[in-house]
Amino acid sequence: MAKQTFKLDVNGRNYTVQVEPDEPLLWVLRDDLKLTGSKFGCGVGVCGACSVLIDGVARRSCCVHVANVTQGQEIITIEGLGTLDNLSPLQQAFVAHTAFCCGFCTPGMIITATALLARNPSPSKEEIVEAMDHNLCRCGSYINIIEAIESFIKERAGGSAE
Amino acid sequence: MSVSRRQFLKAMGGAGLVYAFRFAPAASSQEKNYDTLPLDIGDVECVETILDLDYTEWIAFGPDGKVTVFTGRTELGQGLKTVITAVVTQGLDILQGKLTVVQGDTELCPDDGPTTGSSATKYVCWGFWLACTRIREDLITRASRSLGIPLRDLEYSDGGVGLKGDRSQRKSAYELGDGKAVLMRIDPNTSRANDMPYVDLGILNVNGRKIVTGKLKYVGDLSVPGMLYAGWLTQPYHPDLTRLRTAELSAAWAVPDVKMVEVVRGTVAVVAERYNQVLKALDAVKAEWSVPERPEHLDLEEESRARARLYEVKEQEGNVEAGLASSDLVVSETYTTQYTTQAPMETDTALARMENGGTRATVWVSSQHPFMARTIISRYTHIPDSNIHVIAMPLGGGFGGKTSNPVTGEAAMLARITRMPVKLVYSRKDQFKLRGRVKAACVIDLKTGVSVNGRIIARKIDIIHDMGFGTTNTYTIPHVSTKLYHAEWPFGRAVSRGTSFVQTCFAVESHVDMIAAALGIDPLEFRRNNVQFQAFITLLDACAEMIGYHNALPSPNTGIGMAIVNHGGSQLGAVAAEVEVIRSTGKVNLKRICGAFDIGTVINRNTTTVGIRGAITWGIGYALHEEIKLDGHKIETVDLMDYHIPRFSDMPPVEIAFFDNYQPGSPRGCGEMPVIPTIGAIANAVYRAIGVRFYSTPITPQKIKKALQGF
Numbered sequence: 001m002a003k004q005t006f007k008l009d010v011n012g013r014n015y016t017v018q019v020e021p022d023e024p025l026l027w028v029l030r031d032d033l034k035l036t037g038s039k040f041g042c043g044v045g046v047c048g049a050c051s052v053l054i055d056g057v058a059r060r061s062c063c064v065h066v067a068n069v070t071q072g073q074e075i076i077t078i079e080g081l082g083t084l085d086n087l088s089p090l091q092q093a094f095v096a097h098t099a100f101c102c103g104f105c106t107p108g109m110i111i112t113a114t115a116l117l118a119r120n121p122s123p124s125k126e127e128i129v130e131a132m133d134h135n136l137c138r139c140g141s142y143i144n145i146i147e148a149i150e151s152f153i154k155e156r157a158g159g160s161a162e
Numbered sequence: 163m164s165v166s167r168r169q170f171l172k173a174m175g176g177a178g179l180v181y182a183f184r185f186a187p188a189a190s191s192q193e194k195n196y197d198t199l200p201l202d203i204g205d206v207e208c209v210e211t212i213l214d215l216d217y218t219e220w221i222a223f224g225p226d227g228k229v230t231v232f233t234g235r236t237e238l239g240q241g242l243k244t245v246i247t248a249v250v251t252q253g254l255d256i257l258q259g260k261l262t263v264v265q266g267d268t269e270l271c272p273d274d275g276p277t278t279g280s281s282a283t284k285y286v287c288w289g290f291w292l293a294c295t296r297i298r299e300d301l302i303t304r305a306s307r308s309l310g311i312p313l314r315d316l317e318y319s320d321g322g323v324g325l326k327g328d329r330s331q332r333k334s335a336y337e338l339g340d341g342k343a344v345l346m347r348i349d350p351n352t353s354r355a356n357d358m359p360y361v362d363l364g365i366l367n368v369n370g371r372k373i374v375t376g377k378l379k380y381v382g383d384l385s386v387p388g389m390l391y392a393g394w395l396t397q398p399y400h401p402d403l404t405r406l407r408t409a410e411l412s413a414a415w416a417v418p419d420v421k422m423v424e425v426v427r428g429t430v431a432v433v434a435e436r437y438n439q440v441l442k443a444l445d446a447v448k449a450e451w452s453v454p455e456r457p458e459h460l461d462l463e464e465e466s467r468a469r470a471r472l473y474e475v476k477e478q479e480g481n482v483e484a485g486l487a488s489s490d491l492v493v494s495e496t497y498t499t500q501y502t503t504q505a506p507m508e509t510d511t512a513l514a515r516m517e518n519g520g521t522r523a524t525v526w527v528s529s530q531h532p533f534m535a536r537t538i539i540s541r542y543t544h545i546p547d548s549n550i551h552v553i554a555m556p557l558g559g560g561f562g563g564k565t566s567n568p569v570t571g572e573a574a575m576l577a578r579i580t581r582m583p584v585k586l587v588y589s590r591k592d593q594f595k596l597r598g599r600v601k602a603a604c605v606i607d608l609k610t611g612v613s614v615n616g617r618i619i620a621r622k623i624d625i626i627h628d629m630g631f632g633t634t635n636t637y638t639i640p641h642v643s644t645k646l647y648h649a650e651w652p653f654g655r656a657v658s659r660g661t662s663f664v665q666t667c668f669a670v671e672s673h674v675d676m677i678a679a680a681l682g683i684d685p686l687e688f689r690r691n692n693v694q695f696q697a698f699i700t701l702l703d704a705c706a707e708m709i710g711y712h713n714a715l716p717s718p719n720t721g722i723g724m725a726i727v728n729h730g731g732s733q734l735g736a737v738a739a740e741v742e743v744i745r746s747t748g749k750v751n752l753k754r755i756c757g758a759f760d761i762g763t764v765i766n767r768n769t770t771t772v773g774i775r776g777a778i779t780w781g782i783g784y785a786l787h788e789e790i791k792l793d794g795h796k797i798e799t800v801d802l803m804d805y806h807i808p809r810f811s812d813m814p815p816v817e818i819a820f821f822d823n824y825q826p827g828s829p830r831g832c833g834e835m836p837v838i839p840t841i842g843a844i845a846n847a848v849y850r851a852i853g854v855r856f857y858s859t860p861i862t863p864q865k866i867k868k869a870l871q872g873f
Contacts, residue, residue: 036383037376078376102239103373104558140779
């Protein structure tokens with residue numbers, strides 16, 4: 001398959017890449033854009049470690065061909081949510097609640113939770129579980145992840161009430 | 163004299179004072195104590211000597227109050243770096259910003275064996291704590307000599323020594339150094355570090371900010387100029403049982419940017435510019451494999467029994483046959499367990515680069531034992547160990563599967579063939595099929611004799627395919643025999659979280675409940691009457707209290723079960739599980755899990771708690787979901803769709819409590835132990851809920867439905 005030129009809007013920046021059209025978005029992010037926060041875990045969209053936001057929806061970037069990203073679609077990766085010196089409130093909650101062990105699944109978890117919280121600002125525990133259920137964590141940090149998300153919701157609610 | 167040791171010296175560079183530790187029990191009178199050897203930090207041969215004597219953990223004091231800790235143990239997600247940071251910053255009274263922890267770099271760190279078996283906290287972290295107290299004493303002695311001030315007027319703080327209450331005459335550790343290494347042998351079993359009590363200050367995971375921003379670099383996240391991707395064609399059968407008959411490679415060569423398609427080590431290797439091109443080229447290979455002669459369908463239990471041969475008598479006390487004969491009641495049962503695998507989220511990955519015309523190599527690995535990786539790389543490339551630099555990156559999970567993983571050697575071999583840097587990323591399918599990753603199914607025969615008043619008199623256990631850990635030091639039994647049998651079987655005994663305590667404890671703890679049932683005694687009461695240590699009673703009672711064992715109202719299809727373990731003779735645990743079984747679907751709903759763990763000093767509750775919850779999650783997986791299905795010699799379960807690792811929706815509320823009664827005063831680790839009793843507790847809860855005993859794990863809805871409805 002011949003290489004083609006694709007324009008991508010990732011974390012608010014414009015990139016141009018020359019790859020085959022069936023190249024998975026994940027590998028474009030990792031190899032061409034050097035955004036390695038999105039992880040390869042299974043390659044078939046089962047584990048969720050590669051999750052990114054495409055126009056606000058959490059998608060498995062290992063299963064999205066670069067040709068299927070339409071121009072103008074906004075892609076946000078874990079790197080686009082916060083920086084080492086300026087964590088997003090949800091990232092802060094993950095740190096404060098030790099919502100990880102090895103951390104390999106964490107970017108995907110935070111992306112998926114970010115998408116959930118954007119469409120449903122105060123999900124119930126059941127709704128959190130349902131939305132997160134297809135992101136796998138082999139270390140078994142699930143309870144801490146839920147605690148982190150719940151504390152984020154609580155703090156945000158407290159903050160807006162003031 | 164190896165190059166690597168020169169690098170090590172360079173890393174020490176500018177250190178004014180270095181302490182090297184050997185974390186081992188006190189030397190016997192015959193054994194020479196080397197602690198007084200005068201050794202020059204700047205002398206390569208002296209450093210070699212220190213390492214040869216197994217002084218394997220180092221702390222170096224540099225200028226500007228910088229402290230560097232060197233350890234060969236790697237970061238698996240267990241929080242080792244966090245725990246070392248907690249211990250050393252408090253032990254030396256320094257700020258986190260002054261401390262650097264170097265882990266798993268073969269040119270910078272001494273070989274301290276594999277990072278397995280929950281041993282890092284027990285030996286390395288507590289060793290460092292004890293080491294810090296010794297360093298303080300040593301520095302005060304040095305300052306007294308150097309300043310001419312009596313010991314009693316001096317105090318240690320913040321990496322230096324000065325007059326009590328006066329910071330004017332103060333010398334840093336760096337200034338107190340004399341360019342010599344100080345050797346210290348430290349017994350990590352020492353419970354109290356003089357009068358310096360360790361306090362858990364609740365530090366957060368030191369990698370946390372990097373993890374949540376996607377900035378923590380795992381091996382797969384690294385790249386070097388000119389780097390290519392590589393992959394293997396996965397054998398359809400066990401690699402030992404099949405041969406590649408023919409391979410048509412031309413279609414693979416037609417994939418763009420393919421640099422190599424070759425039959426290597428009995429299968430096809432592909433190297434290409436991009437990972438996706440590797441996958442495409444592998445798809446395009448037409449390979450024909452020999453079909454192994456064994457029958458396609460094998461009965462595991464039958465096959466195991468037919469091949470079993472005794473290899474170890476694990477326990478032998480009293481006269482088990484006489485004990486059984488004199489018992490009032492004898493219960494005989496057989497339990498079997500399933501094949502499982504570690505399935506870390508990060509598949510095996512390595513990045514290898516040849517240097518100096520292929521005579522040297524640098525290899526970045528995901529490995530629990532970087533020095534073992536170096537040996538493997540040497541075997542695959544014929545480059546001597548001393549010319550191989552292995553750098554262990556943080557692991558995206560290991561769980562025992564990344565101790566001697568061949569991916570390191572394979573990447574290096576392909577880099578040598580192509581003369582280009584190569585990153586080898588296993589596909590998820592490779593990860594499932596890889597040799598040595600499958601934790602063996604076991605067959606466990608148990609026969610226990612008890613008195614009518616509920617005392618265990620004799621117990622005989624025969625185990626096929628297991629190491630037999632976890633049978634000892636739990637119950638007081640006068641007549642015991644535990645024999646281990648091995649059966650030749652291609653899908654071997656891999657280590658994975660919980661080791662082989664997992665299988666035996668499921669069997670033993672299920673069996674214990676069945677004996678109690680046969681006697682008509684409550685299983686909690688039966689355990690309380692027979693456990694070997696008072697500490698177990700405390701744990702059992704704590705679990706009973708947490709889960710409301712005595713207040714639980716009988717309700718249909720629900721039950722509470724308990725199980726205990728003595729892990730490695732130093733970690734005791736009890737777990738209680740409450741379940742509800744849905745009769746129509748056979749599904750087990752976990753309502754609650756409570757665990758009480760006697761694990762000594764908890765160094766950092768933040769990382770310990772998530773670790774214990776994770777271990778309980780593993781127990782849930784073993785008990786209810788996980789199974790590698792084999793079709794004869796074929797691994798049928800090759801993706802995460804079929805291999806059900808626990809998910810969010812599988813998790814019940816979990817409550818845990820810590821105790822320190824058994825061997826008080828020092829930490830004893832717990833990354834694996836809570837896995838083990840969780841399985842038995844769930845199995846026993848299911849039994850209490852529906853009155854059906856399941857003799858094999860996992861206890862799936864299919865098995866339950868079949869038991870309840872007969873189909």
